[in-house]
Amino acid sequence: MSQKSARAQRSNVVRTQRAANLKPFYIGLVVVAIVGIALIAWSAQHSDASRPSIANVAATPLKAQGHLLGNPNAPVQILEFADFGCPHCAEFATITEPDVRKRIVETGLASYRYFDFPLGNFPNSVHASNAAACAGDQNKFWEMHDKLFEGQPDWSDESNPKGVFETYAKALGLDMKAWDACYDSQKHLPEIDADHEEGVRRHVESTPTFVIGTKQIPGAIPYDMLKAYVDTAAMAAKTATPNNSAPAKGKSGTP
Amino acid sequence: MIIAVLALVGALVALYLTLFKVGVIRELVCNVGSCERVNTSRWAMFFGVPVAAWGLATYLALLVLALVPVQRAALERALAWLLVAVSGWSVLFSAWLTSKELFVIHAICIWCVTSATIMTLIFFASLLELARVRRAERAERFDARATVQPAASGGASMPGEPHG
Numbered sequence: 245m246s247q248k249s250a251r252a253q254r255s256n257v258v259r260t261q262r263a264a265n266l267k268p269f270y271i272g273l274v275v276v277a278i279v280g281i282a283l284i285a286w287s288a289q290h291s292d293a294s295r296p297s298i299a300n301v302a303a304t305p306l307k308a309q310g311h312l313l314g315n316p317n318a319p320v321q322i323l324e325f326a327d328f329g330c331p332h333c334a335e336f337a338t339i340t341e342p343d344v345r346k347r348i349v350e351t352g353l354a355s356y357r358y359f360d361f362p363l364g365n366f367p368n369s370v371h372a373s374n375a376a377a378c379a380g381d382q383n384k385f386w387e388m389h390d391k392l393f394e395g396q397p398d399w400s401d402e403s404n405p406k407g408v409f410e411t412y413a414k415a416l417g418l419d420m421k422a423w424d425a426c427y428d429s430q431k432h433l434p435e436i437d438a439d440h441e442e443g444v445r446r447h448v449e450s451t452p453t454f455v456i457g458t459k460q461i462p463g464a465i466p467y468d469m470l471k472a473y474v475d476t477a478a479m480a481a482k483t484a485t486p487n488n489s490a491p492a493k494g495k496s497g498t499p
Numbered sequence: 500m501i502i503a504v505l506a507l508v509g510a511l512v513a514l515y516l517t518l519f520k521v522g523v524i525r526e527l528v529c530n531v532g533s534c535e536r537v538n539t540s541r542w543a544m545f546f547g548v549p550v551a552a553w554g555l556a557t558y559l560a561l562l563v564l565a566l567v568p569v570q571r572a573a574l575e576r577a578l579a580w581l582l583v584a585v586s587g588w589s590v591l592f593s594a595w596l597t598s599k600e601l602f603v604i605h606a607i608c609i610w611c612v613t614s615a616t617i618m619t620l621i622f623f624a625s626l627l628e629l630a631r632v633r634r635a636e637r638a639e640r641f642d643a644r645a646t647v648q649p650a651a652s653g654g655a656s657m658p659g660e661p662h663g
Binding site: 272287400401 | 500503504507508511514515518523524528533535536539540541603604605
């Protein structure tokens with residue numbers, strides 16, 4: 245047998261031995277993978293379970309105005325508590341809300357009232373609420389609302405987001421002098437605080453949270469679910485005795 | 500072996516963050532820092548794909564590279580260089596993301612920091628692996644030149660075993 249073939253034979257023996265020695269390593273690797281995936285699955289279930297659940301709530305007269313869209317005398321009121329900096333609110337506003345406006349609000353099935361509920365997790369939320377309220381002075385709250393949610397990543401991390409808000413205000417054709425003076429004066433802060441208080445009074449814990457009839461629903465719910473709640477509330481409104489607790493007057497607008 | 504273990508743990512962390520990003524997991528376990536703020540910022544996407552998904556793909560690639568059995572020394576060296584290149588690029592990318600967390604978003608995501616640490620460890624382990632492969636090659640060349648008796652290979656590993 246040549247020296248070369250002897251060396252190759254030795255290499256094969258060593259390789260086979262090493263492969264056998266690696267068996268526990270491969271088993272360990274599979275165990276780590278299984279344990280990791282199990283932990284992730286547990287976390288997914290746990291995070292769902294820890295979500296606030298849908299609550300039955302009594303009809304409570306509003307103390308804050310919020311921002312009204314649609315017919316204030318519609319048979320059903322949809323209240324939304326949201327934070328302009330919250331990504332789930334942006335998800336709802338950009339994906340679901342256009343359908344809600346077109347098929348529920350514009351058809352008169354329900355009115356829609358937006359309440360600022362800054363959670364405190366996002367540094368520019370109150371500035372955004374202020375920018376939207378100032379646009380509301382020129383009847384462009386909902387247009388600014390849409391721009392703020394659509395462009396959320398552009399301003400949410402800025403140290404001074406006013407520059408981005410100004411581009412939105414200009415694009416909406418606002419009187420910039422008036423908008424600028426309003427923004428700097430922060431004159432709408434008491435209303436933003438009142439909106440927040442309304443949410444606190446109703447035990448809102450996360451955003452977005454919706455109140456439809458006697459249900460308080462947390463999360464960016466899909467259109468079909470929201471419509472089902474509106475239909476249920478409409479049925480209840482038809483059969484209920486007339487309610488004399490008139491809704492608070494809000495700043496109405498059309499998007 | 501250590502690269503494979505680190506890549507697997509990194510892949511699990513990236514999978515966790517990816518599932519959050521696509522909405523399967525609603526809330527991250529995040530006792531330190533602000534994971535949600537970081538993972539919903541504009542820096543959490545890269546070319547329209549969640550950064551966590553890029554990380555998952557990279558860790559899985561590293562895992563495969565670390566486990567693939569090779570029979571030829573030249574291929575072993577090429578794979579070692581590939582491990583160094585992929586992990587080196589990923590360390591630079593992680594450093595860029597961490598700088599965004601610190602100086603732009605002003606929030607730290609503990610899972611992202613964990614991933615950056617794992618990738619850095621993989622990079623150093625890959626450098627060690629490359630050094631080992633080159634040492635083994637030198638020993639083999641020396642072995643081949645020996646005429647009387649083949650030299651003992653010492654700690655050099657044989658082609659055919661997993662990297663790392």
